[in-house]
Amino acid sequence: MSAKSNQRGAKAPLLGSKIKLNIEKLAIGGAGVARHEGMVVFVPQAAPNEEILAEITLVKKNFMEARVVEILTASPHRREPPCPVAHTCGGCNWQHITEEEQRRQKHTLVLETIKKFNRDLEFNYLPIQPSPRVLRYRNRIQPKFKNGRFGFFARNSHQIVETMDCLITEETLTDKFAEVKAWAEKKNAKDLQRLEMYIAEEGDVRYGLITDEDDGIGFSQVNRFQNEDLLRTALDWAGDGPYKKVYDLYAGAGNFTFPLAAKYAGSEIIGVELNPKLVERARSKITDKRMTYFMSDVETYMRRASIGKDDLVVLDPPRAGASEYTMQTLAAAQPRKIIYISCHPVSLARDLNWFFAQTQKLGIKYKLDRVQTFEMFPQTDHVETIAELRVDS
Secondary structure (H helix, E strand, O other), X not given: OOOOEOOOOOEOOOOOOXXXXXXXXXXOOOOEXXXXXXXXXXXXXXXXXXXXXXXEEEEOOOEEEEEEEEEEEOOOOEOOOOOOOOOOEOOOOOOOEOHHHHHHHHHHHHHHHHHHHOOOOOOEEEEEEOOOOOOOOEOEEOOEEEOOEEEEEEOOOOOEEEOOOOOOEOHHHHOOHHHHHHHHHHOOOOEOOOEEEEEOOOOOEEEEEOOOOOOOOOOOOOEHHHHHHHHXXXXXXXXXXXXXXXXXXXXXXXXXXXXHHHHOOOOEEEEEEOOHHHHHXXXXXXXXXXXXXXXXXXXXXXXXXXXXXXXXXXXXXXXXXXXXXXXXXXXXXXXXXXXXXXXXXHHHHHHHHHHHHHHHHHOOOEEEEEEEEEOOOOOOOOOEEEEEEEEOO
């Protein structure tokens, strides 16, 4: 492959060549960030503030990717991963970094990303909320099974890393690994890569095969210990009300919907969720006539919604975030308060940009009051963020 030129006119290193790099920080996606002759280089499994010898694995116009060949000067934040297969398993990309530094990097990444999309936006940025557990916190996983091999996908591969444990998974689940492997071996299929295991609401372990017709249990918060803190914060930030209507958009099976209904006894409670399995589960638990659950994607629902100025809106979209139409419609509806829970910093920052561009266009005064990150997924780069938007009176 011929060398390419970067924006400054210098030639980028050839694919496969080795260069020394100083890792400055970590990026969304988990890779270390370095610079070489004006080009950004992303290096998985690197740690901030360390010098490495790296091999170039990808060359693009504006960036490169590389792999760690040798650690020349180890980061003070680097550690030996607690999991014996962490170097090859694709499940955790930050186990080689101390928990304290993981939290610091997530806190910084969210702030930088919001500011990148919303340079002039001012808000109260609270300290990150650590997870009560940094290991043994997951209550839902998707192990892989193929040709007698049980474990998890290797990093950037469909090869299976064999293991009969997972340190970020609750032991209630991992204690069943041998049983699940034996069950998979008896199934009349060569490839059972799409397994799912989870702890049901009743406390028992359930497992099965995800098919095209059955996509598993759907979304649920995988860290029940931190979810309690997130719920408590969302309800606290929502305030005392009263609200005429309370909307829970991307409601899942009611993680926020039912606590909201319990807090706002005089409000009409509306949940909106697309996944039929989650809607069915939520509807089966409804005992209050004030509650309604709509099976719909949020954008379609927003085209006929009648959100008013005396209402509260809580939204917890997937990693892709909400749509531009949804954020613009929310801005135009002017609900008294919006609580946005995000699982991806870029989606949150973009959605805030759409929202405030619309409020400015319409001459509506809203304030991003406060933002806080939650360590929902320790040992990975993933982070949960909650933001409070309110009418600025």
